[in-house]
Amino acid sequence: MMNIQPPPQTPAPTSQPPEPPPPPTPAIQATSLTTTRGTRKVLHNLTFTVPQGQITGLLGPSGCGKSTLMRAIVGTQARVTGTLNVLNHPAGTPALRSRIGYVTQDPSVYDDLTVRQNLEYFAAILSPGHGETATRRQEDVTRAIAEVDLTTHADALAANLSGGQRNRVSLAVALLGTPELLVLDEPTVGLDPVLRRDLWDLFHTIAANRGTTILVSSHVMDEAERCHRLLLMREGEILADDTPESLRTSTATPTVEAAFLHLVDKANAT
Numbered sequence: 001m002m003n004i005q006p007p008p009q010t011p012a013p014t015s016q017p018p019e020p021p022p023p024p025t026p027a028i029q030a031t032s033l034t035t036t037r038g039t040r041k042v043l044h045n046l047t048f049t050v051p052q053g054q055i056t057g058l059l060g061p062s063g064c065g066k067s068t069l070m071r072a073i074v075g076t077q078a079r080v081t082g083t084l085n086v087l088n089h090p091a092g093t094p095a096l097r098s099r100i101g102y103v104t105q106d107p108s109v110y111d112d113l114t115v116r117q118n119l120e121y122f123a124a125i126l127s128p129g130h131g132e133t134a135t136r137r138q139e140d141v142t143r144a145i146a147e148v149d150l151t152t153h154a155d156a157l158a159a160n161l162s163g164g165q166r167n168r169v170s171l172a173v174a175l176l177g178t179p180e181l182l183v184l185d186e187p188t189v190g191l192d193p194v195l196r197r198d199l200w201d202l203f204h205t206i207a208a209n210r211g212t213t214i215l216v217s218s219h220v221m222d223e224a225e226r227c228h229r230l231l232l233m234r235e236g237e238i239l240a241d242d243t244p245e246s247l248r249t250s251t252a253t254p255t256v257e258a259a260f261l262h263l264v265d266k267a268n269a270t
């Protein structure tokens with residue numbers, strides 16, 4: 001007797017295209033974020049997102065609240081209200097510590113140690129131990145020094161480095177734990193144009209090669225053009241949350257600086 005197989009099932013034709021994958025969760029999500037320092041309200045009801053894997057510039061004049069916002073994001077700022085989620089956790093959650101690299105405005109570098117010794121010191125705090133852990137630590141130190149292009153200066157005393165090189169040592173420290181989010185507070189302040197360009201190239205390399213989300217503050221508006229996205233701040237408020245190109249287009253201005261001034265005038269008028 002023949003064994004008759006049923007005809008193969010063909011899927012019913014559908015007119016619907018497949019669902020696109022959901023957009024990735026933003027690296028940072030803030031809703032109604034407010035902060036008071038002393039008796040002053042410094043951040044006023046901020047609502048914004050920072051996308052994953054891109055460079056977002058936090059730009060605005062001195063004193064507008066950039067460092068305070070960064071401190072809130074890394075969890076070191078007291079008296080923050082509203083909602084602030086970082087890498088899917090409330091800001092300041094202990095589990096985030098190893099996932100965020102934070103470089104403050106003052107380079108965290110010991111002058112009497114060499115570049116390598118500085119890195120070894122911080123690496124030992126991050127992952128103490130002997131044997132295999134120590135070997136991996138040495139590899140991490142060598143990799144971080146290479147990433148910031150200081151291999152030829154690895155044995156130089158930090159006291160003998162230029163301002164830009166010291167900034168890069170701080171950045172290497174932040175890169176030790178291969179963080180998913182890098183928060184850099186005015187890393188290019190006081191640097192000459194060549195060093196500034198080199199550091200920005202490095203940020204782009206880190207974002208592209210590692211998929212790291214970078215939030216970088218500056219009050220130099222020409223640096224805005226180097227970012228994928230911008231948060232423009234003024235007096236504790238966010239004036240714009242957009243790409244440099246969209247900002248220029250929507251304000252019909254040739255530069256982000258002109259766009260910023262346009263938005264300030266508009267805010268003052270209202």
Ligand SMILES: Nc1ncnc2c1ncn2[C@@H]1O[C@H](COP(=O)(O)OP(=O)(O)OP(=O)(O)O)[C@@H](O)[C@H]1O
Pocket residue numbers: 037038039040042060061062063064065066067068069219
């Ligand atoms: N420890 C503090 N106590 C009280 N007020 C503070 C304190 N630190 C900063 N502020 C105030 O908070 C406001 C925002 O300061 P913040 O350092 O966040 O600004 P910023 O935009 O990072 O400035 P800059 O570009 O000069 O670093 C300023 O008005 C400042 O005077």
